[in-house]
Amino acid sequence: MTVSADRLPVAAAESGVPAPPPGLVVVGYFDQPPGYRIERPRGADSWLFTWTTGGRGRLRHGSGETGAGAGDLVVLAPGVAHGYGVEPGARHWQFWWAHCQARPTWRSWLRPYDAGEGMYVVTPTPDAVHGRVEAAFRRMLADARWTGTEAPPVLAPGEEPVAVAHGAAARELALCSLEEVVLLTAGTARTQPPRPGVDARVRRAQALIDADPAAPHTVRSLAAHVALSPSRFAHLFTGQLGRSPMRALREARLRHAARLLETTGLSVERVAAASGFASAPHFNRAFRERYGTPPGAYRTDGPMVGT
Template sequence: MRADDLPVTAAAADPSPPPGPVVTGRYDQGPGYGVNRPGGSDSWLFTFTLGGCGLLRQGGARARVGAGDLVVLAPGTAHRYTVAPGVGRWRFWWTHCRARPSWTPWLAPYAVSDGLYAVPAVPGALYERIDAAFGRMLADARQDARGPAGSAPSAPDPVAVAHGGPARELALCALEEVVLLAAGARTAPAAPGRTPRPAPDTDARVRRAEELIAADPGAAHTVRSLAESVALSPSRFAHLFTLCTGRSPMRALREARLRHAARLLEVTDLTVERVAAASGFISPFHFSRVFRERYGVPPGTYRAGERR
C-alpha cells in the first residue's frame, strides 16, 4: 500500500487502511470534507485536532472536537467524520494502525460508547509535545517509504505509510507517547448527566482487585472471588469497582484477558486454543469472536501481522 492509494473521502466501497502498517497524515480540510465507512474500519483510528472543529460519529455516539482533543475510534463499527457544520476548517492529525493492548486501560475512562473514546483538550505544553510526536511519526513513515536508496520528494505528501521494521515500531512508540500524554496521566471528567467519577486510585480495595486481575488474568476470577479478596459483598464490590473505573469487574477482566492473549500471540508459538485457555477463555470459538471484536482481526491474523 502507498499513500497515493488512500482515498481522501471514503465511500461505502472504499477500503480502510489495513491494521498492519501505521498510516499517518496531517490534513487541513474545509466544508464538504468527510469520510463515511458504514462497514467500519479494519484498523483503529486516532485523530488529534490542531485547529478548527470536526465531528466524529461511531454508531449512535458522536464527539464534536476542537483544538487539543484526541478522539479514538475502534475497529469494526460504522463511523463517519466530517468538518463540523458551520465551521470553516478542520486541521488535524490522524493515524490508522493496530493499537497496542496496553493502551486500552488509558483510553477506557474516556469511552463515550463502545468503540468511541474522546479525550478533552490537553494543556498547552502537552499539545506541543503531542503535535511533535505526530510529526515524528510522519517523518519516520516517509523515510520508510523512500528506503535507503530513495530521495525525498520535492513536495512531501501529507500522508505516509510505515510498513514494518524500525519505522513502524518508531511510529507506534510515538503514538503510545500521544495516548499516554493525553489520556494515561489524566482523570476522566464525568459525562453530562452522570455522577462524577472518582480517580482510579481513590480506593485501595479497587486497586487490590485490579492488581489481582493483572497478576493472573487467566485465573478463574469471578465477582464473588474478587469481592471476597477485598472483604466486600459482591454487590458492594461491583458498584464500587464500576464507580471508580468506569467498567464492571467482568468487563475489566475480559479486557485484561484480551491484552494477555495479544501478548502471548506476539511473543510465543502457542496455538490459538492454548492461548485462549491460558488467558482464561473456556471456549476458543468465543475467544476468537471477542478477540476480533477488540482488535479487528482473528488471533491468527493478528499474530501474522505482528511478525511481519
C-alpha cells in the same frame, strides 16, 4: 515510502471512501475546508486515531456522534460504520490522523473514555501537553518513512503530509510515537477533576486510591487522610460517587491488574500481589467477575481480540 492521499493503498469497500487495509501504519496531517466529509458504511479494518489541532471536526461511529476541537483525541475501532468531516458551521478542521492496528495495551488507557460501540473520546487534555502530543505525531510521520538504515528522516516544512510505514522497524517505531500520544492524552485527561459538585475531600480520597491502588487502604485510613470520621466519610463518598470507598478501591485494583497483565510478564500470582489482592484465588474470582475471563486467558487472548 511517501504517498499522497490520492495514491494511498486502500481496502475494498461496497460503498463510501475505502480505508487503508489492515496491517499498514498510515499517518497524515490535514487542514480541510467546509464540505470535507468521509463516509464508510462498513467501517474500516483498522483503528483510526484523530487529534484535532484547530477548527472543528464532527465524527460519527455507529449510533454515536461527537464533536472534536483543539486538543481532543477521538479513536474509532474497526468494523463499525463511521463518518467524519468538518463540523457544520466551522471554517476548517485541522487534524492529525493515523490508521493502524492498535496495540493491545492501549485498550486499558482508552477504556475510561469509551463513548459506546468502540468510539473513544479522550477529552479534556491540558494545554500543557498539546505541544508534546503534536511533536509525537510529527515524529510518527517521520518515523513512518524510516528505511531501517541510518537515522529516521527529519521532516522539512511543506513535505508530503501523508506517509505509509512499510518496513517492520518503521511500523514499530511509528507505533511507539502513537503510543506516546495515547499515554499523554489518556493519562492527563483521566486526572481532570470530577464533575462539579463533588466534595473536595471525596476527590482527594479518590485520587489517593487511583495513585496507589495496591496500598492497604481502608475506610478508616482514607477518612483520616481527609479529616473525616469513617462513618461520615463512607456516607459522603458513597452518596456522591454512587459506590462505596471499598468498591472504588476494588475497581481501581482490577484496572491496575489488567494493565499489568497487558504490559508485563509477571505471573498471575505476582500481579495479584502487586495490585493489592490478599490471595490469588480471591483475585481470580474478582477478575473473572469484572472482565468475564480469568486473568491467564485475558493475557493470552488480549482485551482486543478480533481487532
